[in-house]
Amino acid sequence: MSWISCPRNTGETSKKTLQQACKGNPLHYEYRLTHEDETVQYLYLRGNVTFDEKGKPIRINGIIQDITDRKEVELKLQETVERYTSLKKYNHDAVISLDLNGNIIHGNIMAEKLTGFSIKELEGMSLSRLVGTTNLRKILKESLNDASIDNNINSIKHKEGHLVEVITTIAPIIINSENVGFYVIAKDITEQKKLLIAKETAESTNRAKSAFLAMMSHEIRTPMNGVIGMTDLLMESTELNEEQKEYVHIIRKSGESLLNIINDILDFSKIESGKTTLVQEPFNIRVLVSETVDLLTAKAAKKGLKMAWSVSDQIPYVVIGDAERLKQVLINLIGNSLKFTFSGGVHIEVGSKQTSGKCIEIECAISDTGIGIQEEKIDQLFQPFYQLDHFMTRKHEGTGLGLAISKKLVDLMGGQIWVEPHGDDPGVTFKFTVIMDLAEPEGELREDVEAAEHADQSRRLNILVGEDNETNQLVIRKMLEKQGHAVSMATNGQEVLEKLQYRKYDLVFMDIQMPEMNGIEATRIIRRTFPPDHMPIIVAVTANALKGDRELCLASGMDEYITKPLKSAVLAEVIDRFFGTEKMHV
Known part of the structure; x- marks a missing residue:
């Protein structure tokens, strides 16, 4: 009976099958045979066991059939089914299968979570009960032609009664070229909708913030222009005794302090919102450092x-x-160092850290002999609104934004900023690096600078000022007249147009915000309608200082952009820029 024993390498399943056949059960068995060349063959064994008179198995009669081709087809089909089942089971979206009438056949786990119904409860239920649509059959029929069609299924009713917002896709089930049902794939977008609402709210808040800052900039800068401008005129044109000079000086200092606060807040806001862009232009860094030091020399003295x-x-x-x-x-x-230094002085040193290709890394060091900084407070220095002394007892004015703004600007310029204490010695050193591009050739710029330095400064211009605020009218008129120019005033854009029609003006200082017709609209009309020989230089004057204002003004046809409060030096600089080499006469 050894020939009835199991073949070599036969698995436990085949052994049990033979053992059952020897007990009188039918013999049906599929066998997977792996050859030495690692090819696989599938065999099907079918037969009957013959028993002797004592009931012992003595012979097996049957056939062995090669079913390799059929088995490979079955395995591929099984793989396809398992792939589909896994896709449906583990999908992050709800997948619901329907018959042709829109009744639910089956669903996955996410369908249970989305609807609140178990799969058993869903089976046989009409989808219209969940989506609340009365034209479900029409929607299903239309999806046959275009699966991307807007199906108007935007929400699914949960078992507990509330609506869940979804995005749905309907796909037909096609078998043997025949439509036998549909898949509905529904994605819960509740969280995405919340994020979208939060994003829109934040954007709306930012727009409101920008509008508020623009309004506050205009409303504060306009009267500040009058305060600072009139103190300038008062000090230049009036013989004041020492006590009066001190009062005027206090007024001016207070006005400038308020203006600095406004500038810091606007600057920090623009940088925080990512709206600050850098202008890439050639410049002389030695002239820049010299001009900066000159600005602060009086404060140091x-x-x-x-x-x-x-x-x-x-x-x-x-x-x-x-x-x-x-x-x-x-x-x-430098201003920060001067603020906290009471003896000694401040030294500014600019060096090259390294040069790479067409770029140069510049390192600036500002050292002072002031009160220094405790090491444990250094990490907080560049935080917004942080100041070394407590606000209830502090002696130094300011917003606490200067260092925070500096850090963000240095970051924008590809550098770093840090502090180096002097240990037991007085003072501290602030260092920062910035990346600048190299320019070639240098000769032309040097010639331009030298030419500008020797430009003829004598000229008398006809200037028209568009300004609706009476105080500002007086300030700018007096400043321009003291520089020797003939000045006319207009209170709105329409009046500017009218005056330009009857007289030729060399220069127009145009306030952006004026009643009836604003400065931008008036500029566009001037550029569009006036002949070239009657076209003045137009300079925007605005109390706003927000991102986009300058671009908007220049895009409308204006030649330059300056912000209030106005100073005589700024007006002279603008005039010199456009008329420095010309001699204009009334």
Whole structure:
């Protein structure tokens, strides 16, 4: 009977099958045979066992059939089914299968979570009960032609009664070229909708914030223009005794302090919102440092402090970057050092850290002999609104934004900023790096600078001022007349147009916000309708200082943009820019 024993390498299943056949059960068995070349063959064994008179198995009669081809087809089908089942089971979206009438056949686990019904409860239920639509059959029929069609199924009713917002896709089930049902794939977008609402709310808040800042900038800067401008005129045109000079000086200092606070808040807001962009222009870094020091020399002299600066020979004559932003950082840091230094002075040193390709990394160091900084407070220095002394007892004015703004500007310019204490020695050193582009050739810029320095400054211009505020009218008129110019006034854009029709003006200072017709609209009309020989230079004057204002003004046809409060030096600089080499006569 050994020939009835199981073949070599036969598994436990085949052994049990043979054992059952020897007990009189039918013999049906599929066998997977792996050959030495690792090819696989599937065999099907079918037969009957013959028993002797004592009931012992003596022979097996049957056939062995090669079913490899059929088995491979079955395995591929099984793989397809299992892939579909896994996709349906583990899908993050609800998948519901329907018959042709829209009745639910089956669903996955996510369908249970989305609807609150178990799969057993869903089976046989009409989908219209969940989606609340009366034209479900029409929607299903239309999906046969276009699965992407808007099906208007935007929500599903939960078992507990509330609606769940969804995005749905309907896909037909096609078997043997025949539509036998549909799949509905529903994605719960409740959280996404909340995020979208939060995003829209934040954007709306930012727009409101920008509008508020623009309004506050205009409303505060306009009267500040009058305060600072009139104090300038008062000090220049009136013989004041020492006590009166002190009063005027206090008024001006208070006005400038308020203006600095406004500038800091607007600057920080623009940087925080990501709306600050850098201007890449060639400039002379030595001239920039010199101008910056000149701006602060009077402040240093008043405290009896010395100021010195140096620029390494390794720094090229011309670099390309945002000169105004670099100057702003220097002013903030030097001004901060002057604020906390009471003896000795401040030294500014500019050197080249490294040069790579067409870029140069510049390192600036501002050292002072002031009160210094405790090491444990250094990490907090660049935080917004942080100040070393407590606000209830502090002696130093300011918003606490200067260093925070400096850090963000330095970051924008590809650099870093840090503090180096002097240990037991007095004072502290602020250092920062910025990345600038190299410019070639340098000769032309040097010639331009020298030419500008020797430009003819004598001219008398016909100037028209568009300004509706009476105080500002007086301020700007007096400033321009003291520079020797003939000045006419207009209170709105329409009046500007009328005056330009009857007289030729060299220059128009145009306030943006005026009643009846604003300055931007008036400028567009001037550029569109006036002949070239009657076209004046137009300079925007605005109390706003927000991102986009300058671009908007220049896009409308204006030649330059300045912000209030106006100063005589700023007006003279703008005039010199456009008329420095000309001699204009009334």
